[in-house]
Amino acid sequence: MDPEAGLDPELRALRPLGAYFVLRTVADPAHAPRPGPVPLAEAYGATTSDVYPDRLGFRVRKVARALSAPEERIAASVAQLGLAARLWSVALGSAAVYGRIPDLGPRLLRWDPDASxxxxxxxxxxxxxxxxxxxxxxxxxxxxxEPLAAAVRSRHRVAAGLLWGNAASALTGAARQLDRWARAEGRPDVAARSGALTRRLLTDPRLAGTGTLTGTAFRRRSCCLYYRLHGGGLCGDCCFTRAPAAR
Structure with missing residues (x-):
């Protein structure tokens, strides 16, 4: 696709990149929002009520049940990492393939916290x-x-350094997938744009110092806590070389 051509209304060029890159739009009637899911802005809200229930907490509890997490903060970390991966993938994938990104404003993006x-x-x-x-x-x-990290910190007592490490891990994970796709499809331009953007984004003060990027390989300086799940093991970019002994 010509990077100067702009975005198509269904963002079709993101679909071959993988499930994390796909973004539904209302231009496709089959993907029109169902009743219930809410703007992401509501998930980050500081207060909840019967009108605006705790969507983020609902998601964390869903993840905790699915993973049989022994601590809620593990599920909170995994949930935040998963959402960060989706957001980075859509933005980085769009920039690398289209040369543009869609406005991802928290009021424009709808989210279903009960989805898989x-x-x-x-x-x-x-x-x-x-x-x-x-x-x-x-x-x-x-x-x-930023608002997601603030919400997770205040509600689930997860360290800020861990959450920004998750954000950097999600960014570099999206970049690795883009690089693999681009090289397999003979698109060195996509790989080059993705790599340059990733390196620039990692200089942001919130991400700088969270890890070391060598080529497309990233080694973070914090741990997402996944190893604390039964049979969880270590992630490929974990700061540990072996799982710490259980306390």
Whole structure:
């Protein structure tokens, strides 16, 4: 696809990249929002009520049940990592393939906290934005991951360093998948754009120092706690070389 051609209303070019990159839009009638799912902005809200229930807490409890997590903070970390991976994948994939990104404003993105993984997202309106690192950072870090981290920290007592490590891990994971796809499809331009954007995004103060990127391989300086699940093991970019002994 010509990176100067802009976005198509159904974001079809993201579909071959993998499930984490797909973004439903209302331009496709089959993907129109169902009643119930809410704008992501409501998941980050500081207060909850009968009108605005705790959607993030619902998601964390769902993940905890699915993983038989012994601690809620493990499920909170996994849930935040999964949502970060979806947001980075859509933004980085769009920038690398289209040269543009859709406006991912928290009021435009709808989220179903009761869906299976990867998180089910769709966009109520496709508004093209530039595909540069500053715009991607504003769209993902500022608009989503900052308020998401604040909500997870306040409700589930997860360390800030762990959550920003998750954010960096999700970004570099999306970049590795893009690089594999681009090389398999003979698209070195996509691989080059993805790599350059990822390196630039990792200089953001919230992500800088969270790990070391060598080529497309990332080694983080924190742990997402996945190893604490029964049979969880270590992630490929974990700071540990072997799982710590149980306390």
């Amino acid at each position: 993984a990867p998180d089910d997202l769709w966009l109520t309106e496709v508004r093209p934005l530039p595909g540069d690192a500053a715009t991607i950072g504003a769209a993902v870090l500022d608009a989503h991951l």
